[in-house]
Amino acid sequence: MKIALAQINPVVGDIKGNFKKIVEFINTAKYQKADLVVFPELSTVGYPPKDFLFMQDFLEANEKYINEIVLPATYQIGVILGTVRQDTEGNLYNSAFFIYDGKIVEVFDKTLFPNYDVFDEKRYFKPAQIRKVASFKGIKLGVNICEDIWKDYVFEPNVDYSVDVLEEQFKLKPDIFINISASPYYLGKQNMRVEMIEKKIKKYAIPFVYVNQVGANDELIFDGSSFVVNEEGKRVVQLKAFEEDIKIVDMEELKNFKELPEIKEDISWVYNALVVGVRDYCKKSGFKKAVVGLSGGIDSAVVCAIAVEALGKENVLAVSMPSRYSSEGSKTDARILAENLGVEFRVIPIEPVFKSYLSVFNGDNSVIGDLAEENIQARIRGNYLMFISNREGHIVLTTGNKSELAMGYCTLYGDMSGSLAPIADVPKTMVYELARYINREREIIPISIIEKVPSAELRPNQKDEDSLPPYKILDEILKMYIEENRSAKEIIEKGYDERLVKDVINKVNRVEYKRKQAAPGLKVTTKAFGTGRRMPIVHNFKL
Numbered sequence: 001m002k003i004a005l006a007q008i009n010p011v012v013g014d015i016k017g018n019f020k021k022i023v024e025f026i027n028t029a030k031y032q033k034a035d036l037v038v039f040p041e042l043s044t045v046g047y048p049p050k051d052f053l054f055m056q057d058f059l060e061a062n063e064k065y066i067n068e069i070v071l072p073a074t075y076q077i078g079v080i081l082g083t084v085r086q087d088t089e090g091n092l093y094n095s096a097f098f099i100y101d102g103k104i105v106e107v108f109d110k111t112l113f114p115n116y117d118v119f120d121e122k123r124y125f126k127p128a129q130i131r132k133v134a135s136f137k138g139i140k141l142g143v144n145i146c147e148d149i150w151k152d153y154v155f156e157p158n159v160d161y162s163v164d165v166l167e168e169q170f171k172l173k174p175d176i177f178i179n180i181s182a183s184p185y186y187l188g189k190q191n192m193r194v195e196m197i198e199k200k201i202k203k204y205a206i207p208f209v210y211v212n213q214v215g216a217n218d219e220l221i222f223d224g225s226s227f228v229v230n231e232e233g234k235r236v237v238q239l240k241a242f243e244e245d246i247k248i249v250d251m252e253e254l255k256n257f258k259e260l261p262e263i264k265e266d267i268s269w270v271y272n273a274l275v276v277g278v279r280d281y282c283k284k285s286g287f288k289k290a291v292v293g294l295s296g297g298i299d300s301a302v303v304c305a306i307a308v309e310a311l312g313k314e315n316v317l318a319v320s321m322p323s324r325y326s327s328e329g330s331k332t333d334a335r336i337l338a339e340n341l342g343v344e345f346r347v348i349p350i351e352p353v354f355k356s357y358l359s360v361f362n363g364d365n366s367v368i369g370d371l372a373e374e375n376i377q378a379r380i381r382g383n384y385l386m387f388i389s390n391r392e393g394h395i396v397l398t399t400g401n402k403s404e405l406a407m408g409y410c411t412l413y414g415d416m417s418g419s420l421a422p423i424a425d426v427p428k429t430m431v432y433e434l435a436r437y438i439n440r441e442r443e444i445i446p447i448s449i450i451e452k453v454p455s456a457e458l459r460p461n462q463k464d465e466d467s468l469p470p471y472k473i474l475d476e477i478l479k480m481y482i483e484e485n486r487s488a489k490e491i492i493e494k495g496y497d498e499r500l501v502k503d504v505i506n507k508v509n510r511v512e513y514k515r516k517q518a519a520p521g522l523k524v525t526t527k528a529f530g531t532g533r534r535m536p537i538v539h540n541f542k543l
C-alpha cells in the first residue's frame with residue numbers, strides 16, 4: 001500500500017480555501033499513485049479553531065464542504081481527513097474521517113484531550129467511547145489523533161490517561177498506526193516526538209505514520225516534520241520542517257529503508273519557526289508589509305532580520321527614531337543593518353515632539369529626567385510607527401524579548417505598541433544566539449550591535465543592568481520559574497541568591513498587567529506568556 005503524507009498549512013476558518021488545498025493534495029497523491037492520503041488533525045478548519053466551534057454556521061460550512069468537495073474527490077483513493085463532527089445531539093468530536101470512493105467509510109474520534117498549556121479541547125469535544133481499526137485493501141489501519149499517543153510522555157494533572165489508545169487499538173490487530181496531529185512547535189519537540197514513537201513501536205512492531213500540521217496560527221507555530229517509523233522502530237521517512245510537503249511511501253518497502261540520522265534541533269529551528277510565525281501571521285491576516293523601529297540594539301535587529309526573511313526585503317520598513325539620548329554608534333549601527341538587509345530606511349527624530357511634551361508638562365523645555373519623560377520617548381516612537389501603519393498599511397512588529405516581558409521592562413503604549421511580538425518567547429540570551437545564526441554566512445547584524453551593552457537609551461548612560469540582573473542569571477531563573485514551574489525554594493537550592501530569586505519571581509507576578517496588554521507573541525519554548533499561562537492581573541501574592 002502506498003500512503004501519501006499530506007502535510008498542509010490550513011488557515012483557521014478559511015474553510016473554502018482549506019478544502020481547495022485538500023483537494024489539490026488529494027489530486028497530487030492520486031497522480032503519484034497513492035492508495036491512501038493522510039491529512040493532519042482538524043485540517044478542514046485549521047487548528048486551533050477555538051470558539052468558532054460553538055458557531056453553527058461554521059460547523060455547517062465544514063459539513064457542506066466535506067460532502068460537496070471532498071467526497072467527490074475521493075474516487076479511487078482513500079483519504080484520512082482530520083475534521084470536526086457534530087452528532088445528532090449537538091455534541092462535537094475531533095475526528096478522522098476515513099473516506100473512499102465518495103463515502104465516509106469509518107469515523108475515528110479522538111479519545112484523549114490535551115487540556116494543559118495552550119490546549120483547551122475539553123471545552124469543545126466529547127471523547128471516543130471505543131477504539132477502532134478500519135480495513136482498506138487488505139490492511140487494517142489503526143488511526144488515532146494527536147494526544148491519543150502521548151500517554152506516558154505528558155504529565156499533566158488535567159489529562160485523563162486512563163485509556164491507553166495504542167494498547168487498545170493494538171488488540172484489534174492493526175497492520176499500521178496512523179496518527180494525525182496538530183502539534184505545535186517548541187525547541188526540542190521533534191526529537192521528543194521521534195523518541196516517543198520509536199520507543200512505542202519497539203513494543204508493537206508495526207509501522208507508524210505521523211502526519212502533523214504545518215504553518216502558524218496566532219501564537220502557535222506548527223513545524224510539520226511528519227515522519228514514518230518502520231516496524232523495527234526506526235525513523236525511515238522524514239518530511240520537511242516548517243514547509244508544506246507531501247511524500248508517498250510504499251509500506252511494503254519500509255523494511256528496506258535505511259534509518260535516518262538523528263535530527264539536530266538547534267537554534268536554526270527557532271529561527272525557522274519565527275520566520276514562519278511572522279510570515280503566516282501577516283499572510284493569513286492580509287498584511288504584505290511590516291514596519292520595525294530600529295534602535296541599533298540587538299532585539300530590533302533580530303526582529304528586522306526575521307521580518308526580511310519572512311516577507312522579503314522590499315516589504316520591510318525600518319525606522320530610526322533618534323532622541324537626544326541616542327548614541328552615534330546606535331544610529332550608525334541601525335543604518336548599516338538596514339543597508340545589509342537591503343530594506344527601506346527612514347530616519348524620523350523624536351526630538352520636536354519630545355520637546356513639545358516637555359514644554360506642555362514642564363512649562364518650558366527643561367528636563368526633570370523622571371520615568372514619565374523616559375517612557376514618553378518610547379510612546380512617541382510607538383505612535384510614529386502606528387501612524388505609518390495607519391497611513392501606509394504596514395503591520396507594526398514589536399521587539400520585546402521574553403526576559404523583558406517577564407520583568408515588565410518595556411513601556412505600555414510605547415515599545416509595546418504593535419500587533420505581533422516575534423521574539424516575545426525568546427529569552428535575551430537566546431536573542432544573541434539568533435543574531436549569531438543570522439550572521440552565519442556573512443555579517444548582516446553588525447558585530448558592534450551584538451557586542452554593545454544592552455541599553456534602552458531613554459536617559460544618559462542608561463544600561464539594562466541598572467534595572468535588571470545580568471541576563472545570563474536572569475534567564476536561568478526565569479526558565480526554572482516559568483518553563484519548569486519550579487518553586488523559589490528549589491531555585492535557591494540550586495545556588496541562586498535568595499533575595500534575587502524572590503525579587504525576580506515577585507516582579508514577574510506583579511507585571512502581569514503589562515503582558516495582558518501586550519501583542520501576541522510567537523511560542524517557541526515549553527511555556528510562553530500567552531494563552532498557555534493564565535495568571536491573575538490583580539492579586540497580592542508575594543514571596
Ligand SMILES: Nc1ncnc2c1ncn2[C@@H]1O[C@H](COP(=O)(O)OP(=O)(O)OC[C@H]2O[C@@H]([n+]3cccc(C(=O)O)c3)[C@H](O)[C@@H]2O)[C@@H](O)[C@H]1O
Nearest residue numbers: 371374375378404408409410411412415455456458467513
Ligand atoms: N498593577 C497594575 N495594574 C494595572 N496597571 C498598572 C499597575 N501598576 C502600574 N500600572 C500602570 O502602568 C504604568 C507603568 O507602566 P509603564 O508606563 O509601562 O512604565 P514603567 O513600567 O514604570 O516603566 C517602564 C520601564 O521599562 C523600561 N524600558 C522602557 C522601554 C524600553 C525598554 C527596553 O529596554 O526595551 C525598557 C524603562 O526604562 C522603565 O524602567 C503606571 O503608571 C500605571 O498606569
Ligand SMILES: Nc1ncnc2c1ncn2[C@@H]1O[C@H](COP(=O)(O)OP(=O)(O)OP(=O)(O)O)[C@@H](O)[C@H]1O
Nearest residue numbers: 293294295297298299300320321322399415455456
Ligand atoms: N532610536 C530608536 N529608533 C527606532 N526605534 C527605537 C529607538 N529606540 C528604541 N526603539 C524601538 O523601541 C524598542 C525598545 O528599545 P530599547 O532600545 O529601549 O530596548 P531594547 O530592548 O534594548 O531593544 P533593542 O535591543 O532593539 O535596542 C526597540 O527595539 C525599537 O524597536
Ligand SMILES: NC(=O)CC[C@H](N)C(=O)O
Nearest residue numbers: 114146147150182183184
Ligand atoms: N493537538 C493535540 O492533541 C496536541 C497535543 C500534543 N501533546 C502535542 O503537542 O503534540
